[in-house]
Amino acid sequence: MSTVSSQVTRRNFLATLSASSLVLMGKVGIGQEAGLIDASKRSVDDFAPDFFVAIAPDGVVTILAHRSEMGTGIRTSLPRVVAEELEADWDRVVIQQAVGDKRLGDQNTDGSNSIRFFFKRMRVAGATARTMLQRAAAKKWNVDASECYAANHTIKHKGSDRSFGFGELVADAKQLDVPPENELQLKPRGQWRYIGKDVPITDLDDIVTGKAIFGIDARMDNQLFAVIARPPVVGGKVISFDAAKAKQMPGVVDVIELPAFKGAPNFQPLGGVAVLATSTWAAWQGRDALDIQWDHGPNANYNTEEFAKQLAATAKQPGKVLRETGAATAAIDQSQKVVRGDYSVPHLSHAPMETTCAVADVKTDAVGKVTACHVLTATQNPQAVQQAVGPAMDMPTEDVLVNVTLLGSGFGRKSKPDYCVEAAMLSRQVKRPVHVTWTREDDLQHDYYHAISAIHCEAAVDEKGKPTAWLQRAVYPTIGSTFSPGADTPEAWEAEMGHTDLPFDVPNIRLEVGQAKSHVRIGWLRSVCHIQQNFAVSSFVDELALAASRDPLEYLLDLLGPDRLLDLKAAGLGNRGASEEEYPFDIARLKNVLRRVAEQANWGRASGLPKGHGLGIACARSFLGYTGHVIEVEVTKEGKVRIPKVWVSLDSGTVVSPDRVHAQIEGASIMAATQALYGKVSFDKGQAVETNYDSYRMCTMSDAPREIFVDVVASEAAPAGVGETGIASFAPALCNAIFAATGKRIRDLPIADHDLSWS
Amino acid sequence: MTKIKVNGKIHELTDVPGDTPLLWVLRDNLGLTGTKYGCGVSECGACTVHLDGKSIQSCVTELSEVGDSEVTTIEGLSADGSHPVQKAWKQHNVPQCGYCQVGQMMMAAAMLKSNNNPSDEDIDTEMWNICRCGTYPRIRAAVKAAAQELSQ
Numbered sequence: 078m079s080t081v082s083s084q085v086t087r088r089n090f091l092a093t094l095s096a097s098s099l100v101l102m103g104k105v106g107i108g109q110e111a112g113l114i115d116a117s118k119r120s121v122d123d124f125a126p127d128f129f130v131a132i133a134p135d136g137v138v139t140i141l142a143h144r145s146e147m148g149t150g151i152r153t154s155l156p157r158v159v160a161e162e163l164e165a166d167w168d169r170v171v172i173q174q175a176v177g178d179k180r181l182g183d184q185n186t187d188g189s190n191s192i193r194f195f196f197k198r199m200r201v202a203g204a205t206a207r208t209m210l211q212r213a214a215a216k217k218w219n220v221d222a223s224e225c226y227a228a229n230h231t232i233k234h235k236g237s238d239r240s241f242g243f244g245e246l247v248a249d250a251k252q253l254d255v256p257p258e259n260e261l262q263l264k265p266r267g268q269w270r271y272i273g274k275d276v277p278i279t280d281l282d283d284i285v286t287g288k289a290i291f292g293i294d295a296r297m298d299n300q301l302f303a304v305i306a307r308p309p310v311v312g313g314k315v316i317s318f319d320a321a322k323a324k325q326m327p328g329v330v331d332v333i334e335l336p337a338f339k340g341a342p343n344f345q346p347l348g349g350v351a352v353l354a355t356s357t358w359a360a361w362q363g364r365d366a367l368d369i370q371w372d373h374g375p376n377a378n379y380n381t382e383e384f385a386k387q388l389a390a391t392a393k394q395p396g397k398v399l400r401e402t403g404a405a406t407a408a409i410d411q412s413q414k415v416v417r418g419d420y421s422v423p424h425l426s427h428a429p430m431e432t433t434c435a436v437a438d439v440k441t442d443a444v445g446k447v448t449a450c451h452v453l454t455a456t457q458n459p460q461a462v463q464q465a466v467g468p469a470m471d472m473p474t475e476d477v478l479v480n481v482t483l484l485g486s487g488f489g490r491k492s493k494p495d496y497c498v499e500a501a502m503l504s505r506q507v508k509r510p511v512h513v514t515w516t517r518e519d520d521l522q523h524d525y526y527h528a529i530s531a532i533h534c535e536a537a538v539d540e541k542g543k544p545t546a547w548l549q550r551a552v553y554p555t556i557g558s559t560f561s562p563g564a565d566t567p568e569a570w571e572a573e574m575g576h577t578d579l580p581f582d583v584p585n586i587r588l589e590v591g592q593a594k595s596h597v598r599i600g601w602l603r604s605v606c607h608i609q610q611n612f613a614v615s616s617f618v619d620e621l622a623l624a625a626s627r628d629p630l631e632y633l634l635d636l637l638g639p640d641r642l643l644d645l646k647a648a649g650l651g652n653r654g655a656s657e658e659e660y661p662f663d664i665a666r667l668k669n670v671l672r673r674v675a676e677q678a679n680w681g682r683a684s685g686l687p688k689g690h691g692l693g694i695a696c697a698r699s700f701l702g703y704t705g706h707v708i709e710v711e712v713t714k715e716g717k718v719r720i721p722k723v724w725v726s727l728d729s730g731t732v733v734s735p736d737r738v739h740a741q742i743e744g745a746s747i748m749a750a751t752q753a754l755y756g757k758v759s760f761d762k763g764q765a766v767e768t769n770y771d772s773y774r775m776c777t778m779s780d781a782p783r784e785i786f787v788d789v790v791a792s793e794a795a796p797a798g799v800g801e802t803g804i805a806s807f808a809p810a811l812c813n814a815i816f817a818a819t820g821k822r823i824r825d826l827p828i829a830d831h832d833l834s835w836s
Numbered sequence: 837m838t839k840i841k842v843n844g845k846i847h848e849l850t851d852v853p854g855d856t857p858l859l860w861v862l863r864d865n866l867g868l869t870g871t872k873y874g875c876g877v878s879e880c881g882a883c884t885v886h887l888d889g890k891s892i893q894s895c896v897t898e899l900s901e902v903g904d905s906e907v908t909t910i911e912g913l914s915a916d917g918s919h920p921v922q923k924a925w926k927q928h929n930v931p932q933c934g935y936c937q938v939g940q941m942m943m944a945a946a947m948l949k950s951n952n953n954p955s956d957e958d959i960d961t962e963m964w965n966i967c968r969c970g971t972y973p974r975i976r977a978a979v980k981a982a983a984q985e986l987s988q
Contacts, residue, residue, distance in 0.1 A: 285937065289934055293873060327851065356864035357860050358857060430874055747972060769877055769879060777972070782973075
């Protein structure tokens, strides 16, 4: 059992619960101050043997959802696992969203970690409650607990027809000690009736009726609305400003300067000038009426066209070696035939449908010391909100109360709580709740961007075209630069996403990273470095197959080599913190998804398609899961790309919610298509050029992949990633398909920058 | 003072400038937060509502333009989520994060009023809303399912 519940006895758990108001209503009404359930009231009569589950005397089971809902279905999936082990009737389960609290464990809904980290923990929570209910019933019937079993919200006796509803046992179960984990019997896989079975997401009705509350909808009594003018260039600051015009605008209440951040950006606000008003629009208009003189700071000359050239040049120079087997450089020098490829991906932005928004209420005493701080926001990580807001408010981190709304998607942007700190800083000054809304322009101009990159690949090949040596160099500003000033080299964990974890059967391998300074805030975006690294590697494999005049699928399978486990430890590689025993890098599983997807797409027809039509293939292991993509494209003579069909095979081990896994993989294909076709944020004079959806273009119904066939491998392996996993092999498969259709190789994304016309 | 009719009810607004986009009037003045902000420039369709039954983007429609016309938002599309479009959205488990789906459904409902048998090309043209989660294939299936119910 996790340390959280094993150290907590029933009695001190109840005390903890009532003291900390751990549970929050899922729905927060307009004008209600966060809709906190009175946890002390709830806990008096309830049986709550674990942070994650409580049973009321009327039998209603409350399950705490501690990860954030941004579209994956996690607010349904993890509670389903608790309900499974508890043998609860799903119709009598109420799901409540947790506040930020480190006792719940990791709440950073990021990295495709939710099921992986908490599958067992949720089973234990449910089994703990179920075991205690069984023991309570046994005691009442004066029989052995082994004769009692749970079935759909009741405890039954094997030897008779006696049974108790869960609610009837609450008072007795409360008196029992919480059993240690080794006394729990988890349900065998064959008896699962919720895990692996579909149910509508818990928020479905609210979403289709418009009642669902997102961060932009969060309200506190007497709140003001704020829109902020931030330094147009990262590291810039306000020299002076004139707010006279803004203050005359109807609805504007106040204008407040926010300080520029110090040191590394971290999750600090960028600074600037905030306009506070009685409505979002009034604040926005007021913001636009500000006259501000900016000092653009040290990044004022950042230009991505120039920077991309620097990255490409660096990628051709020797860099820092992260993995080396044999003597790749010497082998390449001596080889008769060497194939080379250089690839690049621009900066990308998260651009979640809902921009970043937060409302905060900060209470201060007579001398201005903060006495309480409540933040209600769409965050992927309420604990990060606590950690960022606490120091900014000069208060203990754990005293910051953070409630989580639904997220209008996140993709990694909303795990970075700079916007929450803005709301808290403003509330502290005006002594009223303040809701900060980012406009779309704010969102695209002040993101934690996906890094711009250049990757150089070269391979010496034998007479069959198979590599004898492989040299690869990845150059991009590191996410580390957001947290450590001066960090200028990709970190090992970044390189391990599709670069240094090269899975191929090649005797001489040398994998390097090169230096790149950062001039904007760099952050993780869904699939992170797999975006550029798998694009480069899987495009290069296609080029190698072409150079060898071999079928891409046959070539790729040969390159992957014999079934084996890649020895990550021996290669000096991490495994996202997972053990290699539980989550091996299994070449057989990678080949399996590749073969399956090829079969489903009828890959055999690839070589016989007419010009303008093509199939492309790629595979990847990312976030511990395995994907194979086959993409069918049509490129018109005018060069317009259509994607009529996509096939994906996914092996991510045990699946809790099959339909949500399908939905994630469908959506990942479309997001990856958007990014490959159009994704580019350019900078000139340090400022983002693409500032709304008119220039940072998205696929819509007409140009998104039309049909997406998702094949999920039935597996009993430990649950791996899904949400991020679906991205990695898409872009290279698409570009390989475009090559097959047109003979034009895309090495520099986005595709829209290239003329693909043919005759 | 401005009068505005939303979901069958007349609201009197004071101190709201006539050039305020309808989106923010609905959200901040009337508390109807089902209608969403996405771009502010009519590029994403998240703010789509009906004006006299036709879809419009409320982020670029000024309050003064509404006049006597009737505004329908998701809160007024049906009392209980029973509009064929809403039912189809549930049947196909369309939403992921759900943020854009109100605008998608309002767009679909308006389209289906005048065309209850849309072709794929009609759907491509009329349903230009952005969904960052990538629910387009399910939206297409749900639109067709709703069309089928409406045409019966």
